[in-house]
Amino acid sequence: MDFVVNVMFILVLSVTASPPFLVPVLGSRHGQWSTERKLINSWGSEDLVTNLPGQPKVHFQHYAGYVTVNERSGRALFYWFYEASTLPNDKPLVLWLNGGPGCSSVGYGATQEIGPFIVDSEGHALKLNPYAWNTEANMLFVESPVGVGFSYSNTTTEYDSLGDDFTANDAYAFLHKWFLKFPSYKSSMFYVAGESYAGKYVPELAELILDKNKDPSLFIDLRGILLGNPETCDAEDWKGLVDYAWSHAVVSDETHRTIRDSCDFNSNNTWSNKDCSQAVDEVLKQYKVIDIYSLYTSVCIGNSTGSEQTSLQVMFRRTSKMVSSNLSVMLVFVLTAYEK
Ligand SMILES: *[C@@H]1O[C@H](CO)[C@@H](O)[C@H](O)[C@H]1NC(C)=O
Numbered sequence: 042m043d044f045v046v047n048v049m050f051i052l053v054l055s056v057t058a059s060p061p062f063l064v065p066v067l068g069s070r071h072g073q074w075s076t077e078r079k080l081i082n083s084w085g086s087e088d089l090v091t092n093l094p095g096q097p098k099v100h101f102q103h104y105a106g107y108v109t110v111n112e113r114s115g116r117a118l119f120y121w122f123y124e125a126s127t128l129p130n131d132k133p134l135v136l137w138l139n140g141g142p143g144c145s146s147v148g149y150g151a152t153q154e155i156g157p158f159i160v161d162s163e164g165h166a167l168k169l170n171p172y173a174w175n176t177e178a179n180m181l182f183v184e185s186p187v188g189v190g191f192s193y194s195n196t197t198t199e200y201d202s203l204g205d206d207f208t209a210n211d212a213y214a215f216l217h218k219w220f221l222k223f224p225s226y227k228s229s230m231f232y233v234a235g236e237s238y239a240g241k242y243v244p245e246l247a248e249l250i251l252d253k254n255k256d257p258s259l260f261i262d263l264r265g266i267l268l269g270n271p272e273t274c275d276a277e278d279w280k281g282l283v284d285y286a287w288s289h290a291v292v293s294d295e296t297h298r299t300i301r302d303s304c305d306f307n308s309n310n311t312w313s314n315k316d317c318s319q320a321v322d323e324v325l326k327q328y329k330v331i332d333i334y335s336l337y338t339s340v341c342i343g344n345s346t347g348s349e350q351t352s353l354q355v356m357f358r359r360t361s362k363m364v365s366s367n368l369s370v371m372l373v374f375v376l377t378a379y380e381k
Pocket residue numbers: 109111112114115116117195
């Protein structure tokens with residue numbers, strides 16, 4: 042989604058004060074077809090993907106497999122790692138997390154959004170993604186937490202105790218184990234990126250990395266985080282949605298002023314203020330004809346009967362403080378349907 046990608050680039054935040062020096066690069070590579078692997082002597086090569094059905098021919102390697110994050114419980118996270126399409130040793134490593142909570146990073150991020158291979162519209166084969174991020178970075182897509190996508194726990198009762206801390210700790214354990222498979226990336230410039238509910242996962246993992254970095258043996262060269270369409274907190278998210286609409290001429294100055302003057306998004310009864318409620322509905326109404334995720338592209342009109350049914354299903358599965366009126370319910374649907 043273009044919108045998501047644009048926002049991500051805007052929101053690159055510097056989280057360390059490191060000077061922009063060159064990161065030591067381990068191993069070497071002599072052109073794209075080099076058979077000299079920097080993975081020699083590590084066990085990542087076991088995970089090399091050699092025969093992905095329908096895959097177009099490419100000049101970079103990719104790997105997929107499991108990393109055990111807790112042996113006692115039998116918890117393992119599934120990853121899919123695409124090397125940068127050129128000069129991978131010189132490019133940063135980006136960990137990508139989809140949100141949800143519960144959305145697959147392989148099913149969405151990697152194969153529908155920013156991975157190099159996306160599923161074609163008939164679902165018969167893979168095609169190259171012109172917006173693939175691995176032109177600029179080594180992309181590590183991880184299914185997180187356990188229970189999502191191919192990631193699992195053999196102690197299934199753990200699925201009842203998942204939470205943000207649990208998720209961050211497993212993701213952190215994953216990273217160190219993964220670096221054992223791919224040691225040349227341990228010293229790479231590192232970024233954590235994600236969208237939607239990863240607005241929580243990403244900063245929480247980043248904070249854990251910075252805390253643990255106090256021990257030099259655990260050092261990870263975290264340079265920044267990237268968030269697209271992030272869920273942060275309801276009040277800020279509403280404010281952001283409204284300001285974004287106004288700053289992109291989706292709504293008038295008057296509507297924006299009414300919202301600014303009448304809405305208290307921090308309150309528990311934001312929507313009991315009628316002026317606020319109506320003005321916000323006016324914003325949301327625009328997104329029936331404009332794609333909220335890509336303001337400047339034409340909307341993809343689906344089969345309305347079918348999509349309404351989906352929206353109802355999604356709607357009733359979700360309770361949210363964000364819901365104020367029917368239009369807001371629609372928005373929650375839109376956000377939920379896109380939560381990836
Ligand atoms: C989970 O259990 C299966 C079946 O016993 C086993 O093959 C697998 O290695 C276990 N996974 C982990 C992460 O221990």
